Amino acid sequence: MHEALAVQTNDFAFKLANVNGTGSASANSMLMQAIFRMGIPVSGKNLFPSNIQGLPTWYEIRVNKDGHTARTSTYELTVAMNAETFERDILEVRAGGYVLYDSTWPLEKRLMRDDVTFLGVPYARLCNEVFADSRERTLMKNIAYVGTLAALLSIDMEVLSSMLKEKFGKKPALMESNRKAIQLGFDYAKEHFKCPLPTRLEKMNATDQSILIDGNTATALGCVYAGATVAAWYPITPSTSVLDAFTSLCAKFRTDKDSGKRNYCILQAEDELAAIGMVIGASWMGARSFTSTAGPGISLMNELIGLAYYAEIPAVIVDVQRVGPSTGMPTRTQQGDILLCAYASHGDTKHILLFPANPEECFYFAVKSFDLAEKFQTPVFMLTDLDIGMNDWVIPRLKWDDAYRPDRGRVLSHADLEAMPKFYRYSPEDADGVAARTLPGVHSKGAFFTRGSGHNRLGGYTEIPDEYQDVMDRLTRKHHSARAYVPEAVVETQKAATFGVVTVGGCDLAVREAIKTLTAQGLVGDFMRIRGFPFGDDVEKFLAEHDRVFVVEQNRDAQLRTLLVNETASPKEKLHSVLAYGGFPLQAHQVVAGVTSQMKSGGRA
């Protein structure tokens, strides 16, 4: 006999090992949703292959009453439903933990561990007895383990049954199958195992004011609320669901019920070169327009991003980052496009970047992206990642201020133009280095020639050095001005802190958890999460105030650190990297290990 786990109420993680294409996704998200509805902070991470059917796929659920819901790879329980990956899945459970498996077939002796408890439920046999259709048998095996887990973890059965009613209210046959399958798994567990396990759930009220949403949906919602009317895109994982969501939200909110006419136009382009071209054309014409893509798409868009930058045309580009280079690992997460986006295109170019950390910020920053793109008449990148974009997150309920009106920036109206003797596109500039623009069709005086070739402050073609530099220097001033308008960094300081930790985007939760752990170990550090580029004074100040700074990010080459070295006054020697780039979401222990090892060794970069 091995040592049993102590009771861990609302503080554990479990992993579900499945075969993709078997309907496990709906079973797993049902589990997460039920825990969320029980009021307990929870996260779900879908670790899936680039494949439609037949390959291994995992889903990890972490519950934590204190809200530490970054990914963890310490599992108290594994649901092993994929024979192909038994060996690894069983090895990964922590000592004292549990393995739930389908005992229709005996588990090979060599796979057994004596420091974990094996809980066998003959799912295949039970489902074969109850369900006639072969597809249903496969699908319901997964739903049945939801029932077992309800018994083992004490998931509220009432919550599950009301979820079924909402989901299948209009499909009574499906509801009945699901209900039956859940009951099957539940009853078997109650009869054969001691329920609940030490890892158990207890209702809380920590999620009353929260919603469960993925970042891509939140981004799309932000684009709808920002008033975007033209979206152009090319399908690419992990950003496709931004446009899926935008499409269904627009169908809901932007379609005239009587005529069926739409207040939006979605263009599925032939590639990303065309997608960004369409965005530029639509923005030039005066529509709020955006595209959504991933790293390979940004690579293709580079040429026209330079055009938008130089001709000063707004464009909103959502980059849901995945693992590169090349095709890389399309279904894994990374923050590998920071430098690519910051300096996208040939020649001297610099762009405004926004870094949301979660779906809540995806929503608000999406709106902000349009305001900044139009205010500064330039491309704006919102960099999320696969983890933020495709996983469901518990976030505070989104709020909307009905007094919001888009900041269209300096756009001349018919009356403005009427009153002007003559319009020149690129002068005069305002305090932010921005010149007024006109939209086609508004007034004959507003007509001008937009060009990606050399132009002077009047908008005329030029190859004269001074005239060219004059415009390029204003673009520098304009970019510099944006530092006061991007979202400020989130800074959390502690008394007697001896170092700083700087991070970005989806690293947020893991780094906060790590700081807590480090503090408990006597290593007290301050926290800063950067949310925009160009870097503001707040970023400079934080760096200046700390002699030793750890920069935590999810890429190999320390891209955020490089950008900080390049674009702030901070000496590079004091910036030390903590990197994780294997493709799974960052874990607190990786940060703790990275910081402690460097603290011990004197903190070499």
Add this chain to the structure above:
Amino acid sequence: MSYIKKPVARHPSLQPNKLGLTVRDYEGSMSTLCAGCGHDSITAAIVRAFYEMDISPHMVAKMSGIGCSSKTPTYFLSGAHGFNSAHGRMPAIATGAAAANKQMSLIGVSGDGDSLSIGLGQMCHAIRRNVNMLYVIENNGVYGLTKGQFSASADVGSKSKRGEPNTQSPIDPVMLALNLGATFVARSFSGDKAQLVPILKAGLRHHGFALVDVISPCVTFNDHEGSTKSYMYTRKHQLPMIEASYVPPATEITVDFPAGSATDVKLHDGSTVRLRKLAKDYDATDRTKALAQLYAHQNSGEIPVGLLYLNEGGTEMHEGAKTVDVPLTSVPYEALCPGSTALDKLQQGYR
């Protein structure tokens, strides 16, 4: 005596159109192309077409990519909104512009390098989407700005200035467009303004993508003996198939043609395009027959010209996208944002 306001001097031959604008108002800045360039003749035809159509210049968006042809939007309609974009990328930018504002008249000017090599994909997809625009390819078979390389439209056997023959088979925009389902396909010759102007006018009024391939000789790099895109070669081998005339809405059609020799096609705005057959049995409203005949003629070394195919029944991009009747740029924000109440309600579903 500056307090005396002088009338604007106007040559007696400059008749104002319905907007009170003369043809001068449709011109642009001085061309910087080589003297005798075919592109300049096309520019003049474009000026004439817009002037005769009484279109307000500022309601026109003139789009182009990169190349000699793509420079020409500067030389016409100085009062229009111009966008000289990037090499081969004009079709996408024009598509976005069209999506945002369906009321603007869109003209795209491109060349054989811009449209048939680097931008081939974008042009094809603009055709597939049936973007409502006039798309002119100023086709000379050669790269001008980079000094004389063959383009993708160069015929097999056509000789470069240095005498080397082209060995790769050409991409023919007319045949390509027909195969892709284009609804307006024409070929013309820069040296034949009488033929070109009505085609451009019809193209501007066509409800969808109007492709006009204009053979436009390059006097510097491709107008020599042995070139199949020279003035002399084109004059000698062009074969008029259809003569198009554009008849504005509510205009009585007075000229009569012998029965069977002309077809009238009604356009969306009520205007008419009269297609007069010049080649026996050619039907510009039948894609299959048109393709077969054009193929046969081209194989025998002729260059069929005219409004070669017209179908007003296609699904234009906005129709497919079911957009509102007004330009999306004119929809007020209040009609676009669902508001806080809707957001609260929506989020009940995210629980």
